Amino acid sequence: MKLISFDSFRTLHIPGVQYVKAEHFLRHEADIRAADWVLFPEFWQLNTLIYAWGCRVFPSPATYVLGHDKIEMTRVFQAVIPKHTPDTWIAANTEREQERLWDLMDLPFVAKIPKASMGEGVFLIEERRQWRDYCNLTPILYVQEYLPIDRDMRIIVAGKQILGGYWRLQSDNGFHNNVSQGGTVDHSPLHPAATELVITLAQTLNIDHAGFDIAMVGQHPYVFEFNRLFGNKGLPGLDYALAAAITPYLANQLPGHLGEQFENLTAPGDKPPTQVA
Structure with missing residues (x-):
């Protein structure tokens, strides 16, 4: 396969990759058009790569969008798995909507800044002052029911496989589970209902490179979000496992049987991954 990558770190262990700086991609049109796959472009490159040059892009366009x-x-999520999505309300940040949502929500509830990541921009609202502070920070109101949990799961999908995952235990601040916000990692077995939910989402939405955040309330899984780009702190050897999953996945999407040479490629020491489809 001929592969072009715009992210040298995330494709370090994938064989045969040519790295191109994203800001210079227009200078490399011929090489990019000739590639079997273009890997990890920036979001702002997608329209040119897909619609102008007809490139195959990984992660999938759906994963990006x-x-x-x-x-x-x-x-x-509300359309596909409503029973597994926390009750969520989204509205323009106007005084009228601020009052409506405040009257609607039971305390405590969660408020999020939609463009934030890594656990930032997520607030536990327990009193009116906190609600006012949140409303002053965000252009869009995004509020969600509070789930009675002290941990959640990060489950990793690459290609057609669940590579694994881990539990994220609540940080000392008593709210955030994100490792970047002080949460701790627990490698206890993942709940099967959570992995089944991730398989359903990845299969239905064509998500092929993501870290899904899943919480359990009793035996019932809820999805918070997925991240197209995710850290590798929680799973030792994840870089190698990702390369071992992505390479045959890419080959098997091409015409012919290019994937056969990669069929036995596995991550050293890893258990067989869960199949998404």
Whole structure:
């Protein structure tokens, strides 16, 4: 396969990759058009690569588009798996909507800034002052029911596989589970209902490179979001496991049988991954 990458870090262990700086991609039109796949472009490159040059892009366009906007992601979850999406309300940040949502929500509730990531821009609202402070920070109101949890799961999908995952235990601040916000990692087995939910989402929405955040309330899984780009701190050897999953996945999407030479490629020491489809 001929592969062009715009992210040298995330494709370090994938063989045969030519790296091109994203800001210079217009200078490399011939090489990019000739590539079997273009890997990890920036979001702003997508329209040119897909519609102008007809490139195959990984992660999938759906992964990019849905993962780029938490509001649209939530609306898709509400359409596809409403019983597994926390009750969520999204509205313009006007005085009228501020009052309506404040009257609607039971305390405590969660408020989010839609463009934030890594656990930033997520607030536990327990009193009116906190609600006013949040409303002063965001252009869009995004509020969600509070789930009675002290942990959640990060489950990793690459290609057609669940590579694994881990539990994220609540940080000392008593609210955030994100490792970047002080949460701790627990490698206890993932809940099967959570992995089944991730398989459903990845299969239905064509998500092929993501870290899904899943919470359990009793035996019932809820999805918060997925991140197209995710950290590797929680799973030792994740870089190699990703390369081992992505390479045959890309080959098997091409005409012919290019994937056969990669069929036995596995991550050293890893258990067989869960199949998404």
